[in-house]
Amino acid sequence: MPVLTAQQNAYAQYKNNKVMSASAPELTLMLYDGSIKFLNIADYALEKGDLEKAHNNIIKTEKIIEYLRNTLDMKYPVAQDFENMYSYIYRRLIEANMSKNRDIIIEINQHMHAIRDNWVEVMKANHVYVKDA
Numbered sequence: 001m002p003v004l005t006a007q008q009n010a011y012a013q014y015k016n017n018k019v020m021s022a023s024a025p026e027l028t029l030m031l032y033d034g035s036i037k038f039l040n041i042a043d044y045a046l047e048k049g050d051l052e053k054a055h056n057n058i059i060k061t062e063k064i065i066e067y068l069r070n071t072l073d074m075k076y077p078v079a080q081d082f083e084n085m086y087s088y089i090y091r092r093l094i095e096a097n098m099s100k101n102r103d104i105i106i107e108i109n110q111h112m113h114a115i116r117d118n119w120v121e122v123m124k125a126n127h128v129y130v131k132d133a
Contacts, residue, residue: 023128025119025122025123025126025128026123026128028068028119029116029119029120029123029130031064031067031068032112032115032116032119033116034060034064035061035064035065035112036109036112036113036116038057038058038060038061038064039057039058039061039105039108039109039112040109041053041057042054042057042058042061042096042105043102043105043106043109045057046100046102046105047102051100054097054100055097058093058096058097058105059097061093061108062090062093062094062097065086065089065090065093066090068082068086069082069083069086069087069090072086085111085115089108089111089112092104092107092108093108096108
């Protein structure tokens with residue numbers, strides 16, 4: 001097991017505190033940001049021919065989308081809209097991973113940026129403090 005340096009340990013503690021103190025809207029924003037980060041890594045890995053790294057980061061994005069789908073409260077009508085959107089993105093992620101197609105990754109990343117940006121606007125409209133958005 002690798003030993004963490006003091007700096008790595010401090011950063012890990014900071015990230016843990018950030019997640020533990022976040023509101024539900026902030027956690028959702030973090031998930032959107034994470035999915036974008038993993039899609040960027042997957043795209044770059046595909047560009048460089050690193051199929052394993054691309055695969056691993058597409059899987060990370062799939063897990064985020066799966067989590068978001070599982071947390072939808074279907075008693076609200078808008079939840080079905082999110083389910084449809086997440087379902088489409090999940091299917092496209094699987095297609096991207098099977099074909100290692102950068103165009104699909106780019107498409108999904110554009111969708112995730114749009115969803116994230118809309119989420120930030122919803123947070124602002126509902127007076128939820130948005131850090132570094």
